[in-house]
Amino acid sequence: MKNGRIPTALLCLLPLVFSYPLLKGRRNNTGTNLLSAPDPTYVPGTAERCTDEGFGAITLDDKGVMHYFRGDSTWTGFQGPTQNLSETWHGVSGPIDAAFRNYNEKRPLEHQRIYLFKDTQVWSYFEGKLLEGYPRLIGQAFPGIPDHLDAAVECHPGECRTDSVIFFKGDTVYIYSFHEEPAVKQRRWATLGTCSAAVRWLERYYCFNGINFTRFDPVTGQVLSPRPLDTRDYFVRCPGRGHGHAARKNATLLSIQDRCSNRSFEAFSSDDRSRTYAFRGGLYFRLDSNKDGWHAWPLKHTWSTLQGVVDAAFTFESRMYFIQGSQVTVYLSDQIYIPVAGYPKPMQEEWEVPGVTAVDAAFTCPHSSDLYLIKGKKLTLVDLNTRKRFGEDQTLIHAEVDSAMCNTHGLYLFHGPSFYHYKNVEELLSTVEAPAPGDTRSYFLDC
Known part of the structure; x- marks a missing residue:
């Protein structure tokens, strides 16, 4: 289990707490409607x-x-x-x-x-x-x-x-x-x-x-x-009112839905329409649209059948892939997200990756069919056109990675509250010393 995950019993509360919009807040204002x-x-x-x-x-x-x-x-x-x-x-x-x-x-x-x-x-x-x-x-x-x-x-x-x-x-x-x-x-x-x-x-x-x-x-x-x-x-703060106020008093839930808390994120992803997301504890944050607020939302707000913790997320050819444990779920991502029939299915059934039954992170880069799966220090390459493993596994200099994302600005590896930026995969594999870490909260979440 990754650092920052929460019990299933608590996850069940989240759709009740965050199913409807809260108003945009400033730094560290989670928008909660406490009594x-x-x-x-x-x-x-x-x-x-x-x-x-x-x-x-x-x-x-x-x-x-x-x-x-x-x-x-x-x-x-x-x-x-x-x-x-x-x-x-x-x-x-x-x-x-x-x-x-x-x-x-x-x-x-x-x-x-x-x-x-x-x-x-x-x-x-x-x-x-x-x-x-x-x-x-x-x-x-x-x-x-x-x-x-x-x-x-x-x-x-x-x-x-x-x-x-x-x-x-x-x-x-x-x-x-x-x-x-x-x-x-x-x-x-x-x-x-x-x-x-x-x-x-x-x-x-x-x-x-x-x-x-x-x-x-x-x-x-x-x-x-x-x-x-x-x-x-839901939309304005009124004394004695508020949806799910009792659950919001739970400190664990508050830290999960507060983007500026020290809790790590299990996944980051940017889709084909440049919509960028951070995933934590069965919730997601929209990173590219801060004019609409910085609030956490349950996964089903955007991906109707998705629930629970997301281990990794990436896109390829107008499809968005989610890895949860050993299972893969796929959505069409042209405009709104539409679930693809037949999912979820086992990772081993989706790709020929013997021995890979779970991942810490996964990413694709723009205009590439190369999928990279990270488990511990091991980096596995899959060709998404053939759905087969390609070449030998590589070893990373990073002992542990929580999530990864590749976009037009480069490759980002996340661990705890920090991220490491590389120009591309080649630089990641050739480096012998990790670059100086950046602060995920300030760089990606405007904290």
């Missing part, structure tokens, strides 16, 4: 964020911080105090009907801009400043989109067909595309119902109706939540 005394941020005479009114609009800003709107008030982040809307967002007064953060890399002057909608007008902000030319009529800024909206949310390519925005009005949605004709497609999503606010969070989409929210498919409008959940238990 607390009365809200210390509440100022008498101002609006209270934890009432059962819900919010009229929600959006992330260009820094990845969540903003909530209701009437003339706004709240920032997981536990920010009540602020006056017009003082925080200059040039606009409440109530706000809808809001979203634009995603449009092909149009840099529009990318990461924040849009606030009220009645017939729209305001646009970047880095907290109102942009020149705003407010504008909604029909001028977004031709074909109606006034008096209920909600809006951006949709990224790979999750929708192209960069687009989903506008909600009643049970009708207007899908506005920046790069297709016609620009607006109208749909009726009756099963989803009315959304008073909507937001995209870590590649998932949420519809808020009053204080409750549900997750939905941004292409079909299908409801993906088994039941509506209360916003105050």
Whole structure:
């Protein structure tokens, strides 16, 4: 067993604790919703964020911080105090009907801009400043989109067909595309119902109706939540509330889901779309998308059938491989992750590697069919095209490795809180002295 693993009984708790989004925190802020005394941020005479009114609009800003709107008030982040809307967002007064953060890399002057909608007008902000030319009529800024909206949310390519925005009005949605004709497609999503606010969070989409929210498919409008959940238990900190707060008091669980703790990671991997992950104790951290937060997630949040500790992970030809003990599981990784039928299967059945029944680490490098398996100081090479062992095993100068990852920046070997960087496999095998170690937490996890 690797250092840092936890008992199976504790792993069973994790999907309950981390199944829904928590808000982006700063360094060492795990986003947990612990029970607390009365809200210390509440100022008498101002609006209270934890009432059962819900919010009229929600959006992330260009820094990845969540903003909530209701009437003339706004709240920032997981536990920010009540602020006056017009003082925080200059040039606009409440109530706000809808809001979203634009995603449009092909149009840099529009990318990461924040849009606030009220009645017939729209305001646009970047880095907290109102942009020149705003407010504008909604029909001028977004031709074909109606006034008096209920909600809006951006949709990224790979999750929708192209960069687009989903506008909600009643049970009708207007899908506005920046790069297709016609620009607006109208749909009726009756099963989803009315959304008073909507937001995209870590590649998932949420519809808020009053204080409750549900997750939905941004292409079909299908409801993906088994039941509506209360916003105050997941998105904002409220005294006496919180999902799984008892389990979060467990120090072991907290250290596992805190990316900045001293616990080592069992695996690192970067897939064909440059999505980079760190795995620890049945959870994963997304490393390439910190604008969506630094929180730990259960594996099934992204890989629907995966659970337990991941020993190693790597990609090859739009497939992502996970090694757990002697078993291999494979997912297609073009856009979303789809499990490949017939898995998991034994490592010995997947590749001809006699004597290799478990690994400490595994990696592939970009545009290569070479798979490297590490067990102790032994490095085994497998040709993924033939699925056979290739050549003789090599001996590493590293006595122990927890995980490994190879990307366009080179090869990284991880052990405990440290990593060792090599230009490539050839440098690793030819060196007689390990390079100076780097700090994994500061370099990869912004701690």
